[in-house]
Amino acid sequence: MEPIRDRILDACEALIRRHGPAKVSVVDVARALGMSHANLYRHFPSKEALREAVVERWLGSVSTPLAAVAQQPDPAPERLAGWVRALAAAKEAKILAEPELFAAYEALAEAHRGAVERHLAELHGQLAHILAEGVAEGSFAGEAGALARAVLAATSAFHHPHMVRTAGGGPDRAAALEAVLALLLKGLRLP
């Protein structure tokens, strides 16, 4: 039997999937689990905390698979390109497949920056790891942490939730990402 906390998150996520984030009340989640809503407050201090936990788990499903990409044995330049492509593809797929959950994430991101900041810090860490190895092996020039921030900023059009959602997919978009990646990879090489 799954821990109660995870079963609550599962039920909440399923309801958000089906009815959209605005229509899901704590009472609904409790009813789906056959318990009183008061009991839910034994496991989460508030509705906001519950929703944030759902979002955090969902963000983890983006950043966790990326960690494997960041550890691959390729040379740093190819690894960096692969990592950015994987990040952009993951966000795009999530948004197209689960617009309701994504709306919940965006709404929470406005109110509570916490989950998002942790997610961004995780992404920055992975990217800095690739860049540090690139600097060590002589492919890149600069300070890995600063370069990671610059690469994240320069590719935000392809992974920032709001940008991905309003842009909508398409082949032009993939081509644009390749063009930006080509510029960045040339810019990262030693002078």
Next chain:
Amino acid sequence: MEPIRDRILDACEALIRRHGPAKVSVVDVARALGMSHANLYRHFPSKEALREAVVERWLGSVSTPLAAVAQQPDPAPERLAGWVRALAAAKEAKILAEPELFAAYEALAEAHRGAVERHLAELHGQLAHILAEGVAEGSFAGEAGALARAVLAATSAFHHPHMVRTAGGGPDRAAALEAVLALLLKGLRLP
């Protein structure tokens, strides 16, 4: 006497400034001008068309001054950096001056993708002009149009309304723009 079309736009913009875009009706605009609302429909086919015209004029106040920067006699690399800095500074200045008006325009712009597309096309044209001269004088390598799209995408964190508004200014932000610009300028040089 200003043309009637401009006086209507002025009145509409003033009301949006004072009350926000959601609270401005066609009747309000007509009353501010001392005419019947029916007469407004002689000059604009719909309320949406009127609001789009307001947005378009506002976007023009960003892109028109930039045209001068794009024509300066500097070498292409410095001109490109100056142009991007000017674009980012213009957006940031507008948000600092009147954050709630900026939010109003962002909401309107989301609803009127057409006006935004034209604005982006104008910016793309200016940037492609700089890049084409850079290619001609041997500073840059590639096709100007494609490079312009890549540079716009890679700097969108610093000029896209939503990114500028949610990020909030600060010295870190200026440093981040410089880091991205440095990467891009190195990437644009001949291989």
Next chain:
DNA sequence: CAAGTGACAGATTTTGAATATTGTCATTAG
């Protein structure tokens, strides 16, 4: 005592009838 509950107060959301708005048109005024 660990897990859970019903009842409750205060805040929020829904609902539907009253009001306002959009867009059209026949008509007026010059």
Next chain:
DNA sequence: CTAATGACAATATTCAAAATCTGTCACTTG
């Protein structure tokens, strides 16, 4: 013929009353 208008139908928005929701607590249950 042009600029403008009042009256109007259809749609959208407000607002207050009713319903629902969030979060707490004293209390049961095993």
